[in-house]
Amino acid sequence: MSAKEILRDHISKTISLTDDQFDYFFSHFKPQSFKKGQSIITAGDVVDAEYFVLTGCLKSFYINDDIKMYILQFAMPTWWASDYNALYANTRATINVDCITDTEVLCLHNADREKLCSEIHAVEHFFRWRTNKGYVASQKRLLSFMNNDAKSRYEELLRMYPQLYNIVPKNLIAAYLGVSRETLSRLYHS
Amino acid sequence: MSAKEILRDHISKTISLTDDQFDYFFSHFKPQSFKKGQSIITAGDVVDAEYFVLTGCLKSFYINDDIKMYILQFAMPTWWASDYNALYANTRATINVDCITDTEVLCLHNADREKLCSEIHAVEHFFRWRTNKGYVASQKRLLSFMNNDAKSRYEELLRMYPQLYNIVPKNLIAAYLGVSRETLSRLYHS
Numbered sequence: 001m002s003a004k005e006i007l008r009d010h011i012s013k014t015i016s017l018t019d020d021q022f023d024y025f026f027s028h029f030k031p032q033s034f035k036k037g038q039s040i041i042t043a044g045d046v047v048d049a050e051y052f053v054l055t056g057c058l059k060s061f062y063i064n065d066d067i068k069m070y071i072l073q074f075a076m077p078t079w080w081a082s083d084y085n086a087l088y089a090n091t092r093a094t095i096n097v098d099c100i101t102d103t104e105v106l107c108l109h110n111a112d113r114e115k116l117c118s119e120i121h122a123v124e125h126f127f128r129w130r131t132n133k134g135y136v137a138s139q140k141r142l143l144s145f146m147n148n149d150a151k152s153r154y155e156e157l158l159r160m161y162p163q164l165y166n167i168v169p170k171n172l173i174a175a176y177l178g179v180s181r182e183t184l185s186r187l188y189h190s
Numbered sequence: 191m192s193a194k195e196i197l198r199d200h201i202s203k204t205i206s207l208t209d210d211q212f213d214y215f216f217s218h219f220k221p222q223s224f225k226k227g228q229s230i231i232t233a234g235d236v237v238d239a240e241y242f243v244l245t246g247c248l249k250s251f252y253i254n255d256d257i258k259m260y261i262l263q264f265a266m267p268t269w270w271a272s273d274y275n276a277l278y279a280n281t282r283a284t285i286n287v288d289c290i291t292d293t294e295v296l297c298l299h300n301a302d303r304e305k306l307c308s309e310i311h312a313v314e315h316f317f318r319w320r321t322n323k324g325y326v327a328s329q330k331r332l333l334s335f336m337n338n339d340a341k342s343r344y345e346e347l348l349r350m351y352p353q354l355y356n357i358v359p360k361n362l363i364a365a366y367l368g369v370s371r372e373t374l375s376r377l378y379h380s
Contacts, residue, residue: 062333070336072329085326095333117318121311128307128318131325136275138328139262143252143285145335146260146368178336 003031003054003106010078014129015122025116025123029106034099041083041097049109050082056103057167062095071176074168076161100168150179154187193221193244193296200268204319205312215306215313219296224289231273231287239299240272246293247357252285261366264358266351290358340369344377
């Protein structure tokens with residue numbers, strides 16, 4: 001599928017746009033290609049865009065004062081990624097987003113998303129429901145951390161990203177789950 | 191302020207509605223009063239509404255298999271509460287919402303919120319931004335749990351709810367932070 005078809009298929013699960021509306025919507029997205037390991041957002045950056053993944057895989061992550069990495073999210077095809085705290089609050093990035101594999105994205109600037117939401121009511125509906133789903137996923141992940149339940153985080157990860165194990169190194173999966181490589185091995189073989 | 195004025199003041203921070211539009215919007219909210227300790231949502235319930243707090247304080251919490259309580263959120267006046275996972279996905283509640291003090295709320299049913307969002311574009315904009323802010327708060331809280339940084343969770347709590355210490359028992363604050371009462375005392379006096 002082309003980038004345009006992938007995006008249309010994705011939004012069609014929530015809203016219907018006419019061909020003209022979708023052409024206009026799509027015209028605000030800029031295709032970008034990144035190499036494996038390349039950084040898209042670095043802590044400290046001004047953040048004015050979000051990214052819809054077409055191919056490849058991103059990770060958004062936080063590095064604490066002890067240089068330990070925490071993975072907030074993987075973003076596979078048809079997932080969205082950014083530093084939403086920085087994007088929505090118009091502050092500088094506190095997290096990083098980079099490429100686990102070569103990755104193609106569609107970039108949407110903050111101002112363009114707001115313009116599209118204002119001009120086309122259905123687009124505002126789409127983005128409301130996208131965030132609703134993100135909010136619920138984030139609450140579930142929070143509960144599994146509060147409950148210190150690595151096994152449920154592992155099972156949720158498998159459910160959300162069944163292809164992930166073929167793409168992502170085990171140390172990154174451990175960093176997502178918030179466990180050591182040894183604990184991951186035990187979950188993996190249980 | 192009356193319930194109507196509190197809600198109008200709250201939404202005016204994001205959108206403008208005409209008096210007629212606001213009257214129509216407000217007509218979908220049902221005032222409800224609850225006593226201290228009373229339950230609004232219990233795990234296992236069908237969830238078809240969310241609650242805008244006028245006075246008092248709610249907590250949303252999860253009880254694990256070991257009967258240990260984890261507090262996801264406190265809801266003070268002008269905050270919203272529900273089991274959003276159940277509400278949005280049309281499943282049964284996995285969390286509970288009850289009253290820390292006597293509490294007055296405005297209840298909005300799921301179907302009414304969706305009708306209002308569909309009928310009034312500005313209302314859809316309001317709810318998109320409400321969820322955007324909730325999503326960002328949830329991501330920040332997740333990072334502080336991943337990073338196991340109780341001190342930053344404590345400071346964030348004080349910033350978000352400066353009046354909380356006069357209202358909420360210390361054991362509930364510890365359950366929100368995910369720490370013991372002893373650790374809370376150390377944070378409190380540091």
